[in-house]
Amino acid sequence: MGRLSGKSLVPAIGPIVLFAVWYFVVAAGIVNPVLLPGPGDTLAHLYTIVASGSLLVDLLATARRTVEAFLIAAAIGVPLGVALGSSRPVYRSVEFLIDFFRSTPSSALIPLFLMIFGITDMNKVAIAAFAAVLVILFNSAYGVMNARKQRIMAAKVMGASRFQIFRHVMLLESLPQTFVGLRSGVSMALVIVVVAEMFIGSEQGIGHRIIDAQQVLNVKDMYSSILAAGVLGYAFNVLFMLVEGRLVHWSGK
Amino acid sequence: MQAITQQIEELSKYSGTAITSSAESSLPFIPGPIGTHITLRHITKYFAGQPLYQDFNLDIAKGKITSVFGPNGCGKSTMINLIAGLIPIDAGEILFDGKSLRDTKIGYVFQNYRDALFPWMKAIDNIRYPLKLTGTPKAKIDQRIDELMALFEIKFDLSRYPYELSGGQQQTVSIMRALAPAPEVLFLDEPFSALDYEMTLLIRDKLQDIFMATQVTIVLVSHDLEEAVYLSDRVLLLTKRPTRVAELVSFDVARPRTLATLSDPEFIKTKARSLQIFQQEVHR
Ligand SMILES: Nc1ncnc2c1ncn2[C@@H]1O[C@H](COP(=O)(O)OP(=O)(O)O)[C@@H](O)[C@H]1O
Ligand SMILES: [Mg+2]
Numbered sequence: 001m002g003r004l005s006g007k008s009l010v011p012a013i014g015p016i017v018l019f020a021v022w023y024f025v026v027a028a029g030i031v032n033p034v035l036l037p038g039p040g041d042t043l044a045h046l047y048t049i050v051a052s053g054s055l056l057v058d059l060l061a062t063a064r065r066t067v068e069a070f071l072i073a074a075a076i077g078v079p080l081g082v083a084l085g086s087s088r089p090v091y092r093s094v095e096f097l098i099d100f101f102r103s104t105p106s107s108a109l110i111p112l113f114l115m116i117f118g119i120t121d122m123n124k125v126a127i128a129a130f131a132a133v134l135v136i137l138f139n140s141a142y143g144v145m146n147a148r149k150q151r152i153m154a155a156k157v158m159g160a161s162r163f164q165i166f167r168h169v170m171l172l173e174s175l176p177q178t179f180v181g182l183r184s185g186v187s188m189a190l191v192i193v194v195v196a197e198m199f200i201g202s203e204q205g206i207g208h209r210i211i212d213a214q215q216v217l218n219v220k221d222m223y224s225s226i227l228a229a230g231v232l233g234y235a236f237n238v239l240f241m242l243v244e245g246r247l248v249h250w251s252g253k
Numbered sequence: 254m255q256a257i258t259q260q261i262e263e264l265s266k267y268s269g270t271a272i273t274s275s276a277e278s279s280l281p282f283i284p285g286p287i288g289t290h291i292t293l294r295h296i297t298k299y300f301a302g303q304p305l306y307q308d309f310n311l312d313i314a315k316g317k318i319t320s321v322f323g324p325n326g327c328g329k330s331t332m333i334n335l336i337a338g339l340i341p342i343d344a345g346e347i348l349f350d351g352k353s354l355r356d357t358k359i360g361y362v363f364q365n366y367r368d369a370l371f372p373w374m375k376a377i378d379n380i381r382y383p384l385k386l387t388g389t390p391k392a393k394i395d396q397r398i399d400e401l402m403a404l405f406e407i408k409f410d411l412s413r414y415p416y417e418l419s420g421g422q423q424q425t426v427s428i429m430r431a432l433a434p435a436p437e438v439l440f441l442d443e444p445f446s447a448l449d450y451e452m453t454l455l456i457r458d459k460l461q462d463i464f465m466a467t468q469v470t471i472v473l474v475s476h477d478l479e480e481a482v483y484l485s486d487r488v489l490l491l492t493k494r495p496t497r498v499a500e501l502v503s504f505d506v507a508r509p510r511t512l513a514t515l516s517d518p519e520f521i522k523t524k525a526r527s528l529q530i531f532q533q534e535v536h537r
Contacts, residue, residue: 150368153339157361158383158434168382172373250372253416 037220046224059228061204062193065121066236069128069189070182077133077185078178081140085174086166091141098138106131106188107195114200124196124205131192132185139181143174176251183240190233206232282346285312290470291336291438296345298328298335304495305331309345311489311498318464318471320481322527323491323499324535329474332491333440336472337361349437357438360431364443366423370415376426377411383434401429404463421452428460438470446476457484458509465508478531482524483510490527492534499534502527 019039025031026038037045049055084091110127117123147170155165197207206229213222244251285292291313298306305328313319321329334340336347338354339361349357363369370379377398384394402411407429409422418426424444431439441460445453461484464471475481481488482504490499504523506514514520 148368150363150365151371154361154363154369154371157337157339157359158430159386164386169371172371175373250414250416253372 034217035219037223042220042223042227045220046227049221049224055209055225055228058204058206058209058225059232061202062190062197062206062229063232065125065193065197065205066128066186066190066232069125069193070132070186072125072129073132073136073185073189074182076129077136077181078140081137081178081181082144082171082174084137085141085144086170088145091145098134098141102134102138106192110196110199119201121202123200124193124202127196128189128192132189135188136178136181136185139184140174140178143177143181144170146177147173175248179240179244179248179251183237183244186236186240187233190236194229282348284351288314290315290350291472292346292348293336294346294348296335296347297343298331298340299343306335307495309496309498311501313470313472314487315350315470316468317486318473318484319487319489320485321472321474321489321491322476322478322481322531323496324493324531325476327491327493328496329491330442332496333361333442333472333474337440358434358436360434360436360439362424362427362431362439362441362444364446366415366420366427366447369427370423370430372415375412375414376418376422379415379426380411380430380433383430387434397433401433404466405429405459419452420448421456424448424452424456425459428456428463432463432467432469435467436469438472441471441473443474443476445480453480460484461509478524478527479515482520482527483514488523488527490530490534493537500527500530502530 022036022039026033026036046055084094106127109130113123113127113130117126151169151173152165155169160168193205194207194210197205198211202208206225210222210225210229213219213225282292282294289312291311293309293311293313296306296309296311297304298309321332323329331340335342336354337359347354370376371382374382380398380401381394384397389397398411401407405425405428407425409418411426415423415426424447428441428444431441444460445457448456457480460471463469473481473484475484485504488502488504490502491497492499502523504519506517506519
């Protein structure tokens with residue numbers, strides 16, 4: 001047993017402890033088993049619904065909506081944020097609006113979006129995109145505004161024009177912060193898509209599945225679906241970290 | 254005889270600028286003595302309503318190393334930033350051999366190399382960058398890189414990213430980048446103060462070698478008097494705010510200067526004199 005394998009086990013401690021506590025709480029009868037099934041039962045059920053493919057249908061529906069919302073948000077948020085951030089007075093003029101809507105829980109706007117888009121799939125994507133676009137825009141704008149002054153000066157003294165400084169320095173300087181925005185944006189989109197699936201009628205989606213399971217007290221399916229939603233969110237995060245590590249290799253160095 | 258004709262020529266060359274400048278600032282432009290590269294005339298700079306420089310005049314010698322030394326916050330960085338056009342002057346005029354900054358190629362090395370190099374570019378692309386800006390053909394750029402690598406005797410891999418290099422290597426890359434377009438003037442703002450002592454000595458001597466090879470005019474801000482005297486032909490001593498020239502001390506010991514220079518009586522004398530002037534100014 002080398003130190004290496006010992007080290008690689010460290011990150012597993014947290015989940016193992018969680019499952020142990022879960023097991024103990026259920027086995028000791030501290031919680032009503034109708035509200036919380038044991039981890040063994042839950043994982044077994046999770047295996048069944050994964051194997052049957054029924055979970056995958058819902059998971060893919062949620063993932064597709066999240067990705068669509070995210071792509072729309074990024075396509076609007078990044079260019080707009082960069083444009084706003086490159087002029088401080090312009091950003092200041094819209095700063096209050098951005099901060100206000102960024103602080104408003106987007107779920108509070110679901111009824112409004114219902115009125116506009118009706119009970120459609122487009123609605124879920126639209127509201128998630130709206131929530132994500134603000135956080136993406138905000139981060140891109142700040143990334144540009146907080147570009148290291150000395151790098152800009154270095155480019156200036158080498159004779160770069162204002163446009164060249166923007167393209168060669170400010171845009172790249174803003175990338176690490178833009179990625180922070182994109183990563184928060186995709187998390188935000190997932191949250192809103194799941195909430196929207198719960199409250200805006202839908203055929204498929206992990207949010208829909210969770211609320212359905214809850215209403216018929218199929219708790220094993222509910223917990224399995226919650227775990228699956230967590231896995232989806234985590235997968236998005238890991239994906240972003242990988243892309244970020246390659247694209248913004250200098251970040252934090 | 255020849256010298257006199259040359260002087261007349263120089264003067265008549267300057268008279269042209271004298272006319273234009275007097276039209277702008279209503280003060281006659283007085284050129285510096287022969288051998289002057291950069292002239293600062295009637296420079297005024299305020300920060301937050303407080304004067305830093307007021308009617309400040311200076312001649313910086315061509316093909317020499319001038320070090321700038323003075324109390325903390327007296328405006329050393331501001332001075333080279335004003336000359337390099339990085340911050341605007343409130344009033345006055347700065348000319349390079351009678352030309353404006355626009356028609357002058359300059360290089361600038363910052364104290365903090367970490368925030369001056371572009372971390373998204375490999376070291377070699379950082380050095381290429383100023384040449385690409387001017388649209389230099391690729392073959393010419395490669396040729397220039399080879400020249401610089403030979404001049405600096407580079408032994409590390411320039412295809413790494415700046416954050417993969419040591420501090421000394423990063424600052425070397427910064428200096429190479431500044432020198433790439435063959436500037437007429439090279440500014441350095443405390444280029445060694447973020448480096449360890451060993452690196453400082455190494456790069457300091459490299460800078461001297463490069464100066465001897467190129468004779469580029471150098472303006473170097475230093476917070477180390479020994480270093481300022483050791484490297485330079487002129488030591489510019491500044492006063493506290495509002496800043497004036499306390500003295501421009503000459504130091505003409507032959508190059509290359511080495512460890513032995515540090516015990517040269519002329520070096521000791523110049524350093525002592527500079528220190529005395531500095532202390533008078535600080536305690537005023
Ligand atoms: N952008 C600025 N705004 C206000 N004050 C400034 C600014 N830049 C420099 N100063 C002031 O001008 C003085 C000179 O600064 P600086 O040139 O950096 O000094 P030095 O390089 O000699 O230490 C300092 O007192 C500093 O506080
Ligand atoms: Mg300074």
